[in-house]
Amino acid sequence: MQIKDSGSALAGAGMIAFGAVFLWAGRDLSMGSLQRMGPGYFPALVAGLSLLLGAVLLAVSLRPGEGVMRIGRRGAVVIGAVAAAILVFGHGIGLFGMVPSAFAATYLVTLSQPEAGRRQRLALSAVSAGVIWGIFLAALGLQAPAFAWPF
Amino acid sequence: MAVTKRALIALALAAAAAVPAASAFAQEDWPSQPVKIIVPVAPGGTTDGIARLLQEPLSQRLGQPVVIENKPGSAGVVATDAVAKAPADGYTFGIVFTSHAANPAMMPSLPYDTEKDLVPVAFMWRSVVSWSVPASSPIQTFDDLVAAAQEPGAVIYGTGGVGQASHFSAELFEQAAGVEMTHAPYRGAALATADAIAGQLPLLIVNTSTVGEHARAGTMRILATASPERSKMFPDVPTLTELGYPVSIGEFNVLVAPAGTDPAILQKFNAAVREAMASDKVMDQLNARDLVTQDYDLEEVQQFIAEETERMGKLVEDNDIRPQ
């Protein structure tokens, strides 16, 4: 009994985790009868299937398979930068408006690219903020502020 | 130069002194900026359509542009929450549905207090809820339906969703007639109507505006309406009240404001909405969709909402119509 396909094994573990979370979170939903199914019936069924498939994937992982893709340090930096950028955009849009948020988010993403120079980063962020402004405010007339100041 | 400077300072001082006075006279020059109406649905549909129709006549009477902002979600709760949390300066209003009156009892975790955070301002319109069956149905009259409903759960009725006026009309009827029917809620009245026309749904409870075309084309047969008086679109159809069941309900649209808004502003807005609702363009559309407006003043609309909230709350309690 040795795991030969770590991809399937991790996917199986993930499915079991998802199934368990949904079973737990839906524990208070009533099941009802077959004729009048309650809100908990279908989710419990699917969560059960999720557990089952998790088990199947774990069984499959005992045989050699596709494995996992490795991303290395650069990959981790990119994921971190994109996550930070989206969080900054999400928190910034209500406080500072869409143009500064787009500028900051774009700049953060470019930080993950070592090929870019500082000037290039700033120029790119400015262009990006301009594109956002042009599309969403000038062309589509969205009712959201371009700039804001919370203090 | 010196004179000018002194004059400027004097002017600035005068302006500073005038600030508190200005806010005291806020309702005098209200509105001095665009007035926003938050619509709890996406563009399209009756609620949005009538609100947009109201835009022009309303802004003429207010002397300021009226802006429509669509904030769909959670059966109106998202939009109403935005109104409840907006500054009470008379520049934000919102539309609420019948579910507004039922929500305090139905939803234990509302993000706002319906009675403390919001104040009703003006009545827009109320729909006519109709009970209809497919043309092929053996049920010819309302009495046939009552007879069929004697067997508990035998009659299946479809509506546009839980917590709508159509749903409550069935609950009220069940209470009055002492019968029990089975509810099949749909994601919107249109999908329920599609199933009914196809003969898949035995009893359809939706607004006359949705089923009207099909009734005229002969594919659906309207047995009764749940409105207080007969429908203008179908004057031959009896009301449930006439038939002996005291069921009087419709899907309504009422404008609300954040609590604490100056009553003088509310008075002005109420008057402007009532005039705008009575304009020819709006009336034509209301008639075309079989919607009824009520010329309620501020006090009347507040009393209306208070009564509906009490009635719906009791109905929800009695029948345990509650998400579990």
Next chain:
Amino acid sequence: MDLLHNFYSGIGIAFQPLNLFVCVAGVFFGTLIGALPGIGAIAAVSMLLPSTFYLEPVTALVMLAGVYYGAEYGGSIASILLNIPGTTSSAVVCLDGNPMARQGRAGVALLITAVASYTGGTIGIVLLMAGSPLLVALAQSFGPAEYFSFMLLGLAAAGMMGSGSPAKGLAMIVLGLLLGCIGADVNTAAPRFTFGLTHLYDGINVIVVAMGLFGITEVIFGMMAPGRSTEVPRVSLRSMVPTPEDRRRAVMPILRGSTIGSILGVLPGAGATLSTFMSYSLEKSLARDPSRFGKGAVEGIAGPESSNNAAAQTAFIPTLTLGIPGTATMALMLGAMMIHGIQPGPAMMTQHADIFWGLIASFWIGNAVLLVLNIPLIGIWVQMLRLPSLYLYPTVISLICMGVYSINFAVADILLVLLFGLLGCALRLLKCEPAPLLIAFVLGPMMEENFRRAMLMSRGDVATFVERPLSLAILAVTVAIAGGMLLVSLRRRRAAQ
């Protein structure tokens, strides 16, 4: 020949200079907006809807129809070039469209897409004119039991789309179903898996899921490789011309796809979504060498794209003749009509004949404009790929955030798109394909709804699914597909050993 006469008068209305102008403008803006990641047809139509309230009814509808087609096609552009689909249907076009672009055949892919759209749309319109009553009758024979069986068939077809391990494919479907459970229960309005968040009460928006799983993930992986994203050869008019081989491969899938799309488009709610990947699965199962799929098979874009557009046409049948919108976009169009005082329904063809036929004619003109407008523009679109990834991807992140935010002005949607982006990355690292997840996410809630309704109406008798002949037939096809899948995977395993 009443039909032809009507259509002819409709053409006259559609060809009025103003109408023609707004049609072209609508198609152009629709394409432009639809090509942006994060904005789909629904968003494009709803943003432009209020601005049409001041136009004449026919003009307003013609413009919205143009926007709608344009945005649908624009979605395919983003899918093929960037591998960022905004809808379930364009997620299918991604599967083979993006590999083609990576092979330097983006021009061919976009041309075939345009031609397939046009053909699908034209066939859909012919059916719309000739077969409205017939297609309405078909839609009306569908009850909850049929819908449920049909969605099950859809899931089976979704399971066939992947090219990897069948267990992983099934797991993706189940995960999609699970995520689809989030939100208020239709039958009781009980909040499910919302973790106390009002925002989750309506469920997670499908655009958020698609943008996270595909868009964010694609950008992240695109930026992991340093330098240029893809090597794109210069696109001359010649390189856009499909080879005779391509043409031969595209013809039958386009015809089959149009047929599937035309028929399924009539079903409210499910049809347009299902038709694309039904067509994909059909082409894959008919192909002599199914392993080409997912690696740039022409059939894999020609079929789905034509079925998508044919369905977009016939979806107007229930909207116009019954007043029943099948999709969210149709509901918007219906709203636009009602604002202009037109009540779609059985009487529309007689009472508003000019609008009905004007609209149908402009559908066709919209499709033709789409073709004429886009062929010269394909070269420009492809140039986008020549931009180094450094210029393109950071801006795409901002665009996705803003596009997702513009749906409901909810910051929560921006955070959700990040969560789905991270999920998408995890899935790619584990070599799981996200397309079946997205499809199951859309179908799941409809499946549950119809299953419960079917149970309600049959009083808890499960036999209703096999007692109703149409439902039984659909189930039989489903079983055949599932059996075929099992056989294929067994054979593959034996071959591998």
